Amino acid sequence: MDIKWIGAHANNFQKGRNGTKIDRIVLHWIVGTLSAADSTFQNGSRQASAHYGIGPKEIHQYVKEEDTAYHAGNFPFNLRSIGIEHEGGPNLPIAESVYEKSARLVLDISTRYGIPLDRQHIYKHSEIKATQCPGTLDVDRVISMAIAFKGEPEMANTINITNDKFKELVQKATQSDAVADVFGFDRMDADLGNKVKKAVEDLKSEVTAARKDSGDAIEAKSALEKTVAALTTERDELATKLKAAQNLPPKVVTKEVEVEKIVAPRTLGELFSVIGKFVSGVRGGDATNV
Numbered sequence: 001m002d003i004k005w006i007g008a009h010a011n012n013f014q015k016g017r018n019g020t021k022i023d024r025i026v027l028h029w030i031v032g033t034l035s036a037a038d039s040t041f042q043n044g045s046r047q048a049s050a051h052y053g054i055g056p057k058e059i060h061q062y063v064k065e066e067d068t069a070y071h072a073g074n075f076p077f078n079l080r081s082i083g084i085e086h087e088g089g090p091n092l093p094i095a096e097s098v099y100e101k102s103a104r105l106v107l108d109i110s111t112r113y114g115i116p117l118d119r120q121h122i123y124k125h126s127e128i129k130a131t132q133c134p135g136t137l138d139v140d141r142v143i144s145m146a147i148a149f150k151g152e153p154e155m156a157n158t159i160n161i162t163n164d165k166f167k168e169l170v171q172k173a174t175q176s177d178a179v180a181d182v183f184g185f186d187r188m189d190a191d192l193g194n195k196v197k198k199a200v201e202d203l204k205s206e207v208t209a210a211r212k213d214s215g216d217a218i219e220a221k222s223a224l225e226k227t228v229a230a231l232t233t234e235r236d237e238l239a240t241k242l243k244a245a246q247n248l249p250p251k252v253v254t255k256e257v258e259v260e261k262i263v264a265p266r267t268l269g270e271l272f273s274v275i276g277k278f279v280s281g282v283r284g285g286d287a288t289n290v
């Protein structure tokens with residue numbers, strides 16, 4: 001809570017509380033603005049002060065809580081209480097923001113001193129002394145607002161959400177820095193971002209490897225096809241030559257005595273050689289076909 005220290009003239013309060021325990025809060029209205037309270041409590045001839053004053057925009061503090069402010073018009077009651085002034089008067093309605101600040105301050109004080117949030121412990125000034133104070137200030141409303149604030153979680157990020165909602169928010173956080181900032185997921189966003197980056201890099205590596213494998217396979221296939229084509233050509237040529245050999249006239253075979261002398265071919269080369277010699281022999285030395 002943002003509270004601005006103003007202080008009060010030394011005549012307007014007493015140091016300490018004579019050993020009295022603080023167990024009451026007294027609410028007042030200024031019958032004027034917050035700055036009017038500032039000047040009144042700085043004035044040493046007034047013999048008046050409060051611990052706090054609340055305006056629409058600021059909370060001012062004039063007297064330390066450990067000291068006794070002169071606010072209730074009843075010294076024993078001053079010793080045991082904390083006094084809070086509110087900007088307002090007959091022609092100055094009390095602003096909504098003054099109610100809110102008052103409720104938060106009352107809650108803070110009641111929490112620190114263990115003062116219950118009820119009308120037995122939080123008083124209108126007029127319940128201590130005959131006075132118009134606190135005028136239009138709705139003390140019951142201040143108390144009920146303080147009770148409501150007490151039930152609020154202190155931090156926005158303690159809001160309960162379902163797991164699915166959480167996942168949805170995390171997904172949104174990865175898509176939008178603004179959303180991530182709002183929900184405080186920027187760190188999570190960075191972690192997810194890094195995981196996604198790594199996953200993409202891994203995928204790229206896999207694709208590259210797969211492409212390389214594919215390229216290698218295509219090259220291997222192409223080489224294999226060339227080999228098959230070459231072998232096919234060779235086979236066809238051999239078949240043609242063999243057929244040509246088989247179609248030679250029978251007389252040539254019977255006539256060829258020298259063929260028997262030739263050792264059986266062990267390779268295709270030798271076979272061609274034999275066929276060549278055979279053909280050459282038959283045709284009288286013309287071996288241009290072999």
Ligand SMILES: [Zn+2]
Nearest residue numbers: 028029125133
């Ligand atoms: Zn008063």
